[in-house]
Amino acid sequence: MTSPQRGDSFTHPDGRQRFFALVPCAGSGSRSGAAGPKQYESLAGRALVLWTLEALARVSELDGTLVVLSPGDDQFAALAAEGDAEAASACWRANVGGGTRAESVYAGLHDLLARGALPSDWVLVHDAARCLVHPDSIRRLIAACRDDAVGGLLAMPVPDTLKRSDAQARVAETVPRERIWAAQTPQMFRIGVLRDAIAAGFARRDLLITDEASAIEAAGLAPRLVRGDFDNLKVTWPEDFALAERLLLGRAQTSKAHA
Numbered sequence: 001m002t003s004p005q006r007g008d009s010f011t012h013p014d015g016r017q018r019f020f021a022l023v024p025c026a027g028s029g030s031r032s033g034a035a036g037p038k039q040y041e042s043l044a045g046r047a048l049v050l051w052t053l054e055a056l057a058r059v060s061e062l063d064g065t066l067v068v069l070s071p072g073d074d075q076f077a078a079l080a081a082e083g084d085a086e087a088a089s090a091c092w093r094a095n096v097g098g099g100t101r102a103e104s105v106y107a108g109l110h111d112l113l114a115r116g117a118l119p120s121d122w123v124l125v126h127d128a129a130r131c132l133v134h135p136d137s138i139r140r141l142i143a144a145c146r147d148d149a150v151g152g153l154l155a156m157p158v159p160d161t162l163k164r165s166d167a168q169a170r171v172a173e174t175v176p177r178e179r180i181w182a183a184q185t186p187q188m189f190r191i192g193v194l195r196d197a198i199a200a201g202f203a204r205r206d207l208l209i210t211d212e213a214s215a216i217e218a219a220g221l222a223p224r225l226v227r228g229d230f231d232n233l234k235v236t237w238p239e240d241f242a243l244a245e246r247l248l249l250g251r252a253q254t255s256k257a258h259a
């Protein structure tokens with residue numbers, strides 16, 4: 001695998017760095033309690049994934065966004081055809097999602113390359129299920145990582161005391177929380193480096209790739225941690241939908257009051 005070296009410029013032939021967003025959107029959302037995939041649940045009047053894509057569309061640094069869908073997904077195309085779904089209709093789509101998030105991301109990276117992205121371009125992988133991400137935080141991630149040798153991710157320092165449980169949900173130990181961060185997305189790496197790191201991770205039986213950074217770390221590189229926001233939550237559990245909806249409606253009211 002080619003590892004980036006400090007000082008490598010990785011600029012596009014026209015002299016500009018390029019940034020692509022890749023949105024894995026091929027999960028079944030089995031923990032969410034929803035009848036169908038959680039990314040299509042209605043939140044504050046529109047499908048969850050539309051909020052996510054709208055946030056990405058407000059980041060002008062991005063050169064394009066690819067949404068990775070399940071092979072049989074026809075819900076996204078129907079959504080994108082609706083009147084208020086400009087951000088969705090402007091995205092590239094690939095029905096190449098796999099059985100795990102890492103497989104969906106890996107297939108999406110190949111699709112981006114087939115569309116003309118270069119291995120040296122940056123990709124920002126962002127969960128469809130993180131519909132509350134702030135465009136300003138994405139810009140902050142890009143600014144912090146664009147000249148970094150490795151790349152990085154949004155994350156939050158963990159304020160709580162951490163407990164590891166035994167199989168009966170009793171405390172087995174207290175885990176020291178110093179320097180513990182909760183990983184969020186987007187996670188930003190060079191396309192070629194991430195593709196190779198995930199491929200190497202797939203070949204290892206001892207590694208479960210739950211985010212892009214874990215594959216990059218397994219390749220011996222240290223991603224940069226960039227502070228995210230407490231509300232960039234991944235809608236996962238049944239109760240998350242009501243919370244996410246309250247936060248979205250609160251934001252709409254705040255922006256109306258400022259208008």
Ligand code: C5P
Pocket residue numbers: 023024025026027028029039068097098099100101102104105126127128129130234235236
């Ligand atoms: O299931 P989880 O919440 O970890 O999924 C995180 C993101 O990855 C979601 O946006 C989901 O749609 C996506 N995913 C995927 N392919 C899978 C599993 C999850 O694209 N096989």
